[in-house]
Amino acid sequence: xxxxxxxxxxxxxxxxGRTFQSRLMVGTGKYPDMDTMVRAIEASGxxxxxxxxxxxxxxxxxxxxxxxxxxxxxxxxxxxxxxxxTAADAIRYARLxxxxxxxxxxxxxxxxxxxxxLPDVAGLLEAAKVLVQxxxxxxxxxxxxxxxxxRLEDAGCAAVMPLASPIGSGLGLLNPFSVRTxxxxxxxxxxxxxxxGTASDACVTMEQGVDGILMNTAxxxxxxxxAMAQAMRLATIAGRAAYLAxxxxxxxxxxxxxxxxGMLD
Amino acid sequence: MDVVINGERRQVTPGASLLEVLxxxxxxxxxxVVEHNRRIVRRPALGDVKxxxxxxxxxxxxxxxx
Numbered sequence: 001x002x003x004x005x006x007x008x009x010x011x012x013x014x015x016x017g018r019t020f021q022s023r024l025m026v027g028t029g030k031y032p033d034m035d036t037m038v039r040a041i042e043a044s045g046x047x048x049x050x051x052x053x054x055x056x057x058x059x060x061x062x063x064x065x066x067x068x069x070x071x072x073x074x075x076x077x078x079x080x081x082x083x084x085x086t087a088a089d090a091i092r093y094a095r096l097x098x099x100x101x102x103x104x105x106x107x108x109x110x111x112x113x114x115x116x117x118l119p120d121v122a123g124l125l126e127a128a129k130v131l132v133q134x135x136x137x138x139x140x141x142x143x144x145x146x147x148x149x150x151r152l153e154d155a156g157c158a159a160v161m162p163l164a165s166p167i168g169s170g171l172g173l174l175n176p177f178s179v180r181t182x183x184x185x186x187x188x189x190x191x192x193x194x195x196x197g198t199a200s201d202a203c204v205t206m207e208q209g210v211d212g213i214l215m216n217t218a219x220x221x222x223x224x225x226x227a228m229a230q231a232m233r234l235a236t237i238a239g240r241a242a243y244l245a246x247x248x249x250x251x252x253x254x255x256x257x258x259x260x261x262g263m264l265d
Numbered sequence: 266m267d268v269v270i271n272g273e274r275r276q277v278t279p280g281a282s283l284l285e286v287l288x289x290x291x292x293x294x295x296x297x298v299v300e301h302n303r304r305i306v307r308r309p310a311l312g313d314v315k316x317x318x319x320x321x322x323x324x325x326x327x328x329x330x331x
Contacts, residue, residue, distance in 0.1 A: 027331030037329065052330025055271040055323065056297055058290055065296060065326045082330050096325050099298045099305050167331070194331075216331030 010244060013211055015189050016105060016137030016158035020047045024236040027216025034069045036225050043229035049075045050107055052082050053093045072102055080107040087127035094131050105137040117167040121148045125155060132156035141193050144178040153186050160186055161193035164205055168217040170197030173205045180208045199235035206239025268320045284311040297324045
């Protein structure tokens with residue numbers, strides 16, 4: 001028997017010359033403990049895992065680095081510039097991250113507003129241009145704004161990461177039309193980053209045809225993060241499969257599924 | 266001699282190299298990235314760069330993040 005899954009022809013996701021089998025990327029923040037984080041990452045099937053750059057705690061350095069719990073040989077570490085509010089700060093953090101010696105990829109964030117954590121797109125473009133010049137593979141976290149996405153692609157970004165909704169909000173995909181438009185117009189991979197709350201959000205996001213999805217809080221803040229990680233893995237696969245399958249058109253009126261002929265008099 | 270490490274004033278041996286400063290803090294040089302007065306110092310050079318009074322040193326690593 002041929003199952004639906006066997007009929008799907010998909011290509012692996014390639015970003016900046018690196019190829020990944022999983023279209024789900026996960027963060028490492030806000031977990032109740034490191035053991036839960038490790039098991040959740042495993043359950044998610046993610047290959048790309050984000051980390052942040054912060055000062056070493058001088059009094060107890062051993063337990064604070066996330067690398068004591070993650071094996072960089074098994075996962076692909078994607079450093080972010082989270083918490084940076086200027087292009088200069090983001091560039092500084094990106095350079096420090098690269099110096100750690102794992103890869104030259106960076107998830108570039110330049111935040112413009114404390115309440116919403118929405119991106120400062122002017123600062124983002126400025127930082128992206130500098131970092132691309134320095135040889136970074138820039139994955140730019142941005143608004144779901146087509147023109148900004150196009151400018152980021154023109155600047156040489158390896159991927160563009162429009163948000164589903166604000167970071168940590170769990171509101172899901174607020175603007176499917178804009179995300180679809182960005183995906184349709186860009187040539188580089190489009191990875192939706194931030195805002196999903198549960199598995200259906202991940203599924204709907206992937207159904208838009210985007211190349212991947214990145215999430216942190218939806219898994220880390222679930223009551224059972226490991227179970228939610230598995231749900232997100234399945235939802236990402238399901239959404240991608242549905243996109244590739246091609247959904248039926250929407251109609252405003254019903255259409256019977258059973259024959260209208262052959263009814264009894 | 267006082268320097269500022271990660272925003273904290275700390276005493277280090279006068280004439281110490283960055284590698285020696287890491288040693289005094291019991292930090293593994295392979296596990297941190299060092300910024301000295303806003304310039305990144307690569308690992309092989311840590312033993313060559315001496316610190317001076319009032320220098321600003323940042324020692325960073327990867328933590329959990331999204």
